[in-house]
Amino acid sequence: MPAVLHQIENRAGDAPAEDWRAIAATLRRYVRARTSRADVVEDVVQETLSRLVHQGRVQKLLSVYALGFRIAANLLIDHHRRDSRYVAESGEETASLAPSPHRVLAGRQAVAILKEALAAMPPLRRDVLVRRRLHGQSCAAIAKELGLSAKAVEKHITRGLADLHKAMPGDTAAREAVR
């Protein structure tokens, strides 16, 4: 898929254009997995790219990809807020906290699939994931409380995440469709 980078003029010191294409495609895939709104996807990707370029000129970036994900995540939150504020201002304050019906549907399916995948896991692995993602515990704290080694905790997280990814539909199919 061609990346649209027309508003960013390439300068000496910037990453080469083919890198930007790869970065743009990765961000687009990430943002698309997080929102069902097509108009938001392009907005967020373009804004993230231009901020990355700008940041890269100001300082040496430790990781373009890691920073890109972070910027995009923040922009998604901003978009979500703006949407809720719009709903609130139109007089339906109580509705402002609920996502749109379309997203609820997609979200419910995803929750059901993830719940099933979690139920199929060894209880210890599920416990580690709950502690890490839901309670934000550090790996060291989880290791200590569960009497595991730090390495074992990491293994549970990576295996667990891989299990969840496998359960989610369409990742491979979507990949083929995009090509």
Next chain:
Amino acid sequence: MTRDAQIVEEAAAWIDRLNRPVVDAAVGPAFDAWMAAAPRHREVIAELQALWQSEALVEALGQSRLAPGVATAPSVITDRSGRLRRAAPRFAAAACAMLVAVMLIVPALLTSTYRTNAGRGRSVVLGDGSRVDMSGDTELRVQILPWKRSAELVRGEAFFDVRHERVRIFRVASGTTSVRVLGTAFNVDRQSPTRTAVVVYRGAVEVGVAGETELVLNTGYGARVVDGHVIAQRRIAGGVPDWKSGWFEASDVPLGVLIDKVQRYSARPILLHDRALQALPISGRFHVSDTERALQAVQAAYHVDIAYGPKTIAIRPAGEADDR
């Protein structure tokens, strides 16, 4: 393991490393190198990062935690050994007792206190990702626990931008006034021990007094709680509270409250001892971050004398000032 399954596991390991609060500087370049190595690496990372951050995952984990027969509560007794696990029923009561102990003891240990001096605001990011902008001369005690999030405004004023979480409610207490939210942005101003003002900038909050829910405030609304009574106020608000730009809009507010606000920005103590003056109702828009300008405005509109000493500023009823 297939090649693709191996990529997914490698990617998952990166996701775990990248989503830690502190990321080693050496990890960044190594991650970019891995990403550059193959298109499939980038695809899987994008999917996994979205999955890891999704609300759907949080919800699924939150619900799975409650599944019967799974001991995933934040208890101390865990399946550390097979012997323990086999004896689980006998230990259940003990585990509950321990859990209660943990819930009572841990909070005391995990309270963080944030303070600012007069004239100096500060922004803090809490353990759950919520942000708090504190005004000057403000003290805030915060507890972020696996099962609840709470903050106590001991004095001063703060703007809260609370990270939305389905499970953990965020509660702010200011005297007997409490504000309860899931994820929203709002301002809490503790004007005196018995007087608190709340304004909501995004989402909705519940305002309660002495443990009772009094009213729900939606975006753009505010409420003042004075001596246990709630007065709702409509407020046509901008995106951020006035104090962040150094202003305070008063409508029938005691002079004492205004002076406290000016004090939040001034390193020089402002003395206002006269009781009648403290209670004097004032209205207007004051540039409280500019001490002299704000006090001049007060002097111009009300019958007061202001004496600027080298270490203090004294406010007295007009005509009483010349007892030197």
